Amino acid sequence: MNRSMVGGEPRTKKFKRSVLSDHIYSNDYQDLLKKNWINSTSIQSNDLELIAEPFRVCKISNFIKSQDFMEELKNELSDIKSRRKSIDLYQFEQTCDLATIDTENIEQLRQTLLYDFKVWLENNTNITLNSTLSMSSSCYSDTDYLLCHDDNLVDRKIAFVLYLSQNWSIEDGGTLDLFDTDEFGMPRNVVKSILPEYNSLVFFEVTDNSYHQVAEVTSSEKSRWSINGWFHGSIRLSNRLPRPDLSLPTFEPCKSNEELNSWIMETYLCSGIMSGIRESMEKQSYNFLAHFLQAKVYEQICKDLLSDDIIWNKVGPADVRNYEVADDKTLPNTLKKFYHLFKSYEFFKLLKNYTELDLVPDGKNMKPKMTIELQRWSHGNYTLIADKNNDDDDANGIIGDIDIDDYNDDDDDDGGDDDDAVASVAVSTSDVVDANDNNDNNGEKMKMLLLRERNDSTSSNEKIEDEQIHIMIKNKKRKKKQDEQASCSNIEIQKNNNKRSPPLNPDSEDSEVSDIGDYLSGDSDQEDDTIQDDNYDVNNDIESQPEPGTLDVIMQFYTGRLTEEETIDYVDPKEPDGALIHIPPEDNHLCLVYKTNSTTRLQKYISHYCEGYFYNLICTYYE
Numbered sequence: 259m260n261r262s263m264v265g266g267e268p269r270t271k272k273f274k275r276s277v278l279s280d281h282i283y284s285n286d287y288q289d290l291l292k293k294n295w296i297n298s299t300s301i302q303s304n305d306l307e308l309i310a311e312p313f314r315v316c317k318i319s320n321f322i323k324s325q326d327f328m329e330e331l332k333n334e335l336s337d338i339k340s341r342r343k344s345i346d347l348y349q350f351e352q353t354c355d356l357a358t359i360d361t362e363n364i365e366q367l368r369q370t371l372l373y374d375f376k377v378w379l380e381n382n383t384n385i386t387l388n389s390t391l392s393m394s395s396s397c398y399s400d401t402d403y404l405l406c407h408d409d410n411l412v413d414r415k416i417a418f419v420l421y422l423s424q425n426w427s428i429e430d431g432g433t434l435d436l437f438d439t440d441e442f443g444m445p446r447n448v449v450k451s452i453l454p455e456y457n458s459l460v461f462f463e464v465t466d467n468s469y470h471q472v473a474e475v476t477s478s479e480k481s482r483w484s485i486n487g488w489f490h491g492s493i494r495l496s497n498r499l500p501r502p503d504l505s506l507p508t509f510e511p512c513k514s515n516e517e518l519n520s521w522i523m524e525t526y527l528c529s530g531i532m533s534g535i536r537e538s539m540e541k542q543s544y545n546f547l548a549h550f551l552q553a554k555v556y557e558q559i560c561k562d563l564l565s566d567d568i569i570w571n572k573v574g575p576a577d578v579r580n581y582e583v584a585d586d587k588t589l590p591n592t593l594k595k596f597y598h599l600f601k602s603y604e605f606f607k608l609l610k611n612y613t614e615l616d617l618v619p620d621g622k623n624m625k626p627k628m629t630i631e632l633q634r635w636s637h638g639n640y641t642l643i644a645d646k647n648n649d650d651d652d653a654n655g656i657i658g659d660i661d662i663d664d665y666n667d668d669d670d671d672d673g674g675d676d677d678d679a680v681a682s683v684a685v686s687t688s689d690v691v692d693a694n695d696n697n698d699n700n701g702e703k704m705k706m707l708l709l710r711e712r713n714d715s716t717s718s719n720e721k722i723e724d725e726q727i728h729i730m731i732k733n734k735k736r737k738k739k740q741d742e743q744a745s746c747s748n749i750e751i752q753k754n755n756n757k758r759s760p761p762l763n764p765d766s767e768d769s770e771v772s773d774i775g776d777y778l779s780g781d782s783d784q785e786d787d788t789i790q791d792d793n794y795d796v797n798n799d800i801e802s803q804p805e806p807g808t809l810d811v812i813m814q815f816y817t818g819r820l821t822e823e824e825t826i827d828y829v830d831p832k833e834p835d836g837a838l839i840h841i842p843p844e845d846n847h848l849c850l851v852y853k854t855n856s857t858t859r860l861q862k863y864i865s866h867y868c869e870g871y872f873y874n875l876i877c878t879y880y881e
Contacts, residue, residue, distance in 0.1 A: 278321060282321070321457055346640070350397060355392060356395065367485070391489060394486065395483070406445050409464045409470075415463065423456060428453060434451065444574065474865065511605075545612075565589075568588050580639050630875070633875075635873070808853050809878070824862050826840075827860045
């Protein structure tokens with residue numbers, strides 16, 4: 259902000275009268291809003307709409323009185339550098355905090371909101387605000403979105419958004435969607451959608467249940483443009499209930515009348531090939547087995563998946579996941595047998611041969627188990643990173659309490675010298691945790707928040723390295739190979755390798771002669787590099803202490819409806835460098851992934867270009 263010095267003291271420059279429309283200052287308008295806001299009553303008039311359920315939201319139409327001011331404001335915003343942001347939760351472009359921008363109309367709008375409108379909000383909502391205003395500009399283009407979250411972080415009191423795009427229709431997507439909640443206070447379904455009407459301002463109180471999203475933009479020609487942010491106030495203590503347990507039921511291996519060779523390509527059942535798979539898993543901790551099922555069997559399973567007899571149930575909560583799961587009791591005959599094959603003793607034994615994990619029960623100490631889920635996916639489905647390191651009420655997904663504008667870190671070339679917004683919020687959060695140990699574990703949330711912006715500085719990474727981060731040297735070796743072999747640039751190579759035919763000599767006992775490299779993805783000939791860490795004693799037998807984990811087994815169906823970018827990713831939330839492993843969409847591939855306890859599996863958001871359904875069978879095996 260420009261300041262002039264008078265008598266050695268800074269003085270803000272004087273502004274014109276408020277740029278807000280006169281109707282919002284009328285006594286009748288304010289009385290109508292205040293009465294119904296306090297009573298939580300829905301109303302709608304020419305320039306005012308109040309939504310009471312699922313939480314209080316107010317929409318003011320014709321918010322700015324001057325069309326010329328709107329055009330000048332947009333011209334100034336168009337000259338500001340924005341940054342493309344894309345993680346599991348969101349995908350769009352955003353500017354820095356507009357407090358760092360010294361242009362006439364942006365500054366006048368900010369001062370009007372910070373003074374005139376703040377007082378107006380306090381008078382009409384009975385919510386006490388302080389002198390802090392966060393404000394930035396966002397732009398959503400085709401396939402951009404911001405998934406379910408609640409804005410609930412530290413001292414945010416009122417969220418607002420001013421819409422700047424003209425001639426927006428429901429067919430263009432980009433609505434502000436409001437979620438209802440279940441008996442645990444978890445987000446469930448979209449029950450109200452607000453169109454981003456030009457020159458309207460929407461605001462709502464940030465509460466435990468203020469779950470909302472920006473729906474995917476589905477127009478290839480328009481962009482959804484807005485100014486958005488928060489008014490801040492005193493810290494509000496949360497009354498949120500503990501989250502329900504989202505874990506799946508586990509199954510022990512059981513005997514089956516089905517023979518593996520009646521389902522699986524004979525190639526994958528001979529000892530020589532098993533040895534090669536085992537060696538590959540040891541070196542890179544994942545593998546793709548192409549053409550795993552016999553062709554006729556796979557075709558019948560695909561046919562069964564389309565049966566109208568299957569009951570599909572939506573799973574949530576929406577701030578963690580959104581897809582459908584099959585009721586296994588309603589599966590057609592062949593699909594049901596295939597589903598239960600993964601629970602069988604014979605399949606457990608096969609996986610032991612592939613991985614050397616202790617997956618065969620001995621009747622005494624070794625009691626392996628597994629979970630299984632047959633999933634149906636379509637446009638709008640997703641999973642999000644959840645914090646698995648907490649055993650408290652947020653253990654199943656802190657993502658709902660993290661919002662995009664926490665990642666507003668200014669580039670050095672922006673010319674601003676303000677502190678990084680994320681760092682300043684992190685300091686405030688540490689005070690919250692000290693004052694209130696039950697306040698939704700904001701400290702852990704901020705650790706996740708800092709890590710999820712890949713552009714954070716090294717100093718931010720150092721802040722979150724504490725006693726909870728136990729990375730063994732063997733796991734570092736594994737991660738290095740995963741980074742080298744599973745980068746986005748290698749997906750096409752993997753896909754080409756996967757499409758090769760199995761070897762012509764399936765009975766070979768010698769893995770050196772089996773041509774396993776022709777149909778298993780990844781390079782099994784890499785040297786076994788040794789990585790040393792100053793924090794560990796390399797003389798200890800760390801090789802015998804790998805990081806605990808599980809084995810994921812994945813099969814996909816009808817993946818031709820997806821693009822190559824819509825992958826299943828394995829991500830370590832504590833690492834800022836992105837996905838460790840990408841599982842490309844491929845039919846009739848058995849994907850084996852050793853997943854450590856610090857790693858999360860993600861299915862990326864499915865855009866509107868996906869037509870119809872595709873399916874994932876995902877099993878997790880525990881030693």
